[in-house]
Amino acid sequence: MADLQDEPHFVGIGAEHLPAPPLPAVPTAVPGALDRAAALLSVHPVADGCNTLVRTLRRSPHHDIGTPDAGVDTDIPRLRAGGVGAQFWSLLAPPDGRDVLGGPDGAADTDRIVSDTLEQIDVALTLVRGYPDSLLLGLTADDMADARNRGRIASFLGPVPGRTLTDSLGALRAFHALGVRLLAPAGAAWAQDGLTAFGHEVVREANRLAVLLDLTDCPPETACQVAGSSKAPVIISNTGAAALNPHPGNVTDEVLLALRAANGLAMVTFDPARTGDSLHAVADHVDHVRAVAGPHAVGLGAAFGSEPGRPRPAGLTDPAGYPKLIAELLERGWPETDLALLTWGNAQRVVRDAEFTSRAAQHRRPSP
Template sequence: MADLQDELNATTEVGDLDRPSAPVAPLDGADPHVDEVALLVDEPESQADEPAPVSVRGLLARHPVADGYCGLPGILRRLSWFDLELGECAVETDLPRLHAGGAGAQLWALDVTADRPVTSALEQIDLVNHVVARYPEGLRLARSASETADARAHGRIAVLIGPAPAAAAGDSLGTLRGLHALGLRILSLRGAQWAPQDTGLTRFGEEMVRELNRLGMLIDLTGAHPATAARVLDISKAPAILTRSGARALNSHPDNASDELLVALREGRGLCLVPCSADRTGPALRDVADHLDHVRRVAGPETVGLSGMFDTGDAHPEGLADPAGYPALIAELADRGWPETDLALLTWGNAQRVLRGTEFTARAARRRRGPSTATY
């Protein structure tokens, strides 16, 4: 296990969040007002009497946004033609807006159909592969934290496939393994037949969680019944995530997380990705910032991240209509006193930590057990 632990802690994403390896280039299309917002970084008293200012533009160049939920595959499959490189008015996410917002990675969610969930999941994975291959100078498919960091180092935006609804696996561990081999990295448990509301998980459901751990797939608890979430957190050896959940203490939307769940997520080193959704967080940018403040206060700065919810059909808060709005949100948090270290965790560090933690768990689990043969 020691060699695995050394590998886990060897990268700059885990240990050196604020040491850029190259000069920082400005973000194209950034709001000029954002450049004037200063983040405060403590310096030794011998060097300066006051903290040195660091621009939001500079922060996002070093620690880009890992956006936790984008519905682009479901939109693109209904379009006969699109151009993500020059800009596309039919979608909310394209390369110019991603670059303007300082994005470095996105999770592309699969929107499967109820009558043929497995087939539609396969079709959308195929679509994602074709879209990424069409824009090699802007996008790169990533299946791990290392590939995500490599894409960022080469100036590409990393695309990770998922989450997909549990129905995409067809209640089959073999199908789940096939989807993982094709690149799926996140499975949502909401609506799974093996996760009933009264007991949380059936015995097959518990085996599904163990297999997800063995494969190195993230478990998305967004909208899951509290009994299901509690049982998953008890069983899973890997961090769990909420891909699009605000704070229920501020907004009673059913997808939002209670303070009890946030605390449990912190104890399991998981992650709550707060969405830019008017329904979940509120109609204004400051409402999203309020939810981020609450999650950070209750669960700590290592448990909070960002989720755009772009191209999902959801209405967005004013000022966050597309990924280009991220610098304004970071500026708002900086004005509220968030230190650079916490902002770096919010945008990039926490997502990388959870990915690496899940991969480390998978390596250890594969030493203990082989593929499960359980059936539903």
């Protein structure tokens, strides 16, 4: 199997000018879309931008994800069946205004938010350590390639909430030391109505540390400003196209164009409130993001990891459904080069480019 550590990377080049990376040979398959999808995923697995299993496990630590478990929609057998090769484990509080332990989010002070985040990091690290034959902690793009080549799932920690950062960057440096590689500005005082002076400092420090900025749920103006200010690519780890569904969490075409200019990445969710209740509807959103942002700026961030009862699109009820989505895109005429970018190449590229930006920034601005 080819080693993706040697794949080319591009920094500061418009996405429309990027050459397609060379593809390893896809195993020969019978001429059916689902078989072709499975063959492609065996070489270019899914790098999923969002899974909320960590907060589910914090509430229900008895779950064993090594075996199929009807009590949660994510486990290792289903991740493997879906061809998932890298996973970003979200460390955010639930979006319903309540923290992980059930208290009102609005009543939590900064210390409580930080302590909750630290506890989620601990759960995530325990999860990765508990399944060494299946999961490998992801800190770099090389870790992604290493995990894939060893049959593991690269596990990246984050995002953590930007609200944990107030007047000091110390928390961000501490999170990085613990293995966190994504930060979400949404809801932070320094990124509500555009970036404050401190917000610009956060962006610079995140660039220096190779911590990706996840703009999910940021207002369009803030998202465009951060995308333009960051020297490293930014991502939106789970979203849909606002042009198809004006959900407040979906990304506008303006932001998609800003991501395209910044070599960023928008990862399409499987949340039916955002992208519809069918596999076909989700594919429509993937198509739209690719059309507007370009094939180098589209990825997948399903937001699995919840307990039973959360609605899911038909055919995409858990990670094992990924081959069906890839088969649908094949039937729509997607070339395998674009599918390889969608599933794996784009995610690895933004992680690697963040590392190159970090090395350049550390040369100019040594560690404090």
